[in-house]
Amino acid sequence: MSTTYDQIEIEDMTFHPELEMFTYPCPCGDRFEILLDDMFDGIKLAVCPSCSLMIDVIFEVEDLAEYYEQAGIALPEGIAA
Amino acid sequence: MGFNVYCLGSNGRGQLGLGHCNDVMVAQKSIVQSSDEVRKVVCGGNHTVLLLEGSGSVLATGNNEFGQLVGGPVVDYTDWVDCNGPWSTPRVLDVAAGWEFTAIVDENNIVRSRGAGPRGELGVGLDTCSGNSNNSGGGFCTVMECGSDDEVKLFASFANCVAVVTTKGGHCTVYGWGSNTKCQLQTPKSKIVDRPVVIYETDDPVDYAALGKNFNVLVNKRGEIVHAAGNLPSGFHWEHWKGVPGLQVRCMWSSIHILDLKGSRLSFGFNLHGQLLDTAFPQDMYVTDTCMGSEHGVVVVKELDGSQRVLAWGWGEHGNCGRLSPNQSDSDPTSVINDKSNEVSPLNEILVVDPDKKVKVWGGCATTWIVVSS
Numbered sequence: 001m002s003t004t005y006d007q008i009e010i011e012d013m014t015f016h017p018e019l020e021m022f023t024y025p026c027p028c029g030d031r032f033e034i035l036l037d038d039m040f041d042g043i044k045l046a047v048c049p050s051c052s053l054m055i056d057v058i059f060e061v062e063d064l065a066e067y068y069e070q071a072g073i074a075l076p077e078g079i080a081a
Numbered sequence: 082m083g084f085n086v087y088c089l090g091s092n093g094r095g096q097l098g099l100g101h102c103n104d105v106m107v108a109q110k111s112i113v114q115s116s117d118e119v120r121k122v123v124c125g126g127n128h129t130v131l132l133l134e135g136s137g138s139v140l141a142t143g144n145n146e147f148g149q150l151v152g153g154p155v156v157d158y159t160d161w162v163d164c165n166g167p168w169s170t171p172r173v174l175d176v177a178a179g180w181e182f183t184a185i186v187d188e189n190n191i192v193r194s195r196g197a198g199p200r201g202e203l204g205v206g207l208d209t210c211s212g213n214s215n216n217s218g219g220g221f222c223t224v225m226e227c228g229s230d231d232e233v234k235l236f237a238s239f240a241n242c243v244a245v246v247t248t249k250g251g252h253c254t255v256y257g258w259g260s261n262t263k264c265q266l267q268t269p270k271s272k273i274v275d276r277p278v279v280i281y282e283t284d285d286p287v288d289y290a291a292l293g294k295n296f297n298v299l300v301n302k303r304g305e306i307v308h309a310a311g312n313l314p315s316g317f318h319w320e321h322w323k324g325v326p327g328l329q330v331r332c333m334w335s336s337i338h339i340l341d342l343k344g345s346r347l348s349f350g351f352n353l354h355g356q357l358l359d360t361a362f363p364q365d366m367y368v369t370d371t372c373m374g375s376e377h378g379v380v381v382v383k384e385l386d387g388s389q390r391v392l393a394w395g396w397g398e399h400g401n402c403g404r405l406s407p408n409q410s411d412s413d414p415t416s417v418i419n420d421k422s423n424e425v426s427p428l429n430e431i432l433v434v435d436p437d438k439k440v441k442v443w444g445g446c447a448t449t450w451i452v453v454s455s
Contacts, residue, residue, distance in 0.1 A: 005351075014199060027376040027446055029096070029126045051398050
């Protein structure tokens with residue numbers, strides 16, 4: 001059984017190009033956060049800075065290409081554009 | 082008439098209206114009012130809006146980053162703001178709040194919205210933020226104009242808003258807008274529905290909508306579930322409840338809770354933090370009011386001797402389900418600050434109220450609201 005609060009698809013997350021970060025509302029009022037580069041490195045857990053809850057982000061590495069583009073940074077090696 | 086408003090829980094942006102930003106785990110008196118009654122307390126992610134019965138006055142506090150409360154440069158209000166003046170709306174008929182937005186029905190039966198709506202929550206097309214500008218609508222966008230004889234009720238949660246519009250003749254149209262990634266409004270799925278769409282239509286008027294994070298449930302005036310859509314909690318099949326009258330349906334972000342006429346309680350959804358109530362809840366308790374926050378619940382129970390107790394359960398990490406220690410005294414101001422000692426709360430007493438008082442409860446994002454009228 002999963003011990004994270006929820007599983008959230010990447011399309012439901014909000015991307016902040018200037019921060020190169022995705023966020024998603026936490027039931028405490030703050031937001032779960034995860035960095036684009038961390039996701040490329042295989043991390044799937046987004047954490048809330050204000051409480052103990054975490055979510056699993058559901059995505060494929062290929063999904064990240066469009067967000068690198070939005071942030072205006074080069075695609076890391078390993079993602080097909 | 083008069084009332085006291087008590088609150089506890091998450092308060093990082095001043096959403097409890099206590100003049101500070103500390104989470105508290107003992108119910109604190111936030112407002113004392115000498116007239117009117119509280120009709121509704123609605124909560125966004127970090128803002129709280131309170132509507133008074135009769136006068137249609139609105140008070141609000143908390144996060145104002147996107148103008149979800151009023152115009153102007155203040156990012157967070159930690160004390161209550163009178164909204165009717167800044168909103169140029171002498172009388173508000175109904176109000177709802179989601180993550181970073183507020184929606185109202187004004188005295189002309191116009192549905193208006195303000196704040197941020199990146200997922201179409203403002204219901205006004207591509208505009209995703211009403212900003213802090215003081216435009217002609219007092220910072221509001223106009224969502225839809227209803228007939229002057231229509232009864233209009235608003236409901237919101239997370240990234241969705243629902244308006245139930247009933248004509249004098251009894252025809253009822255339910256509109257929804259906001260996120261549609263789980264088909265909570267319509268099929269096929271789409272990321273955003275940024276203008277009101279009809280999600281249900283009937284001649285058997287809908288009484289209210291109960292909204293979760295990715296789903297909504299409609300209940301008619303006989304207390305029957307007539308519609309449910311979206312990513313519904315597993316095990317909940319609304320068809321199973323079809324035609325069963327007298328239900329009270331309440332939703333947390335990730336769960337549905339149903340109280341039936343016989344006093345039975347059934348819930349469906351996430352339970353990692355003790356959110357589901359059917360196991361821990363004694364069946365002989367007489368419940369007079371129930372409300373759900375994002376991941377916790379609040380009930381008012383009446384004892385045989387008439388005494389009333391307010392109880393909370395579920396995810397209580399921000400102090401929103403009270404403290405488990407029997408000493409609930411709030412005489413020492415430092416002892417009310419949340420110490421995170423009640424993360425997964427059993428059914429827990431948070432306030433005792435005199436028998437002759439009227440008690441109503443509401444829940445927000447890890448916030449708990451208790452209104453006691455004299």
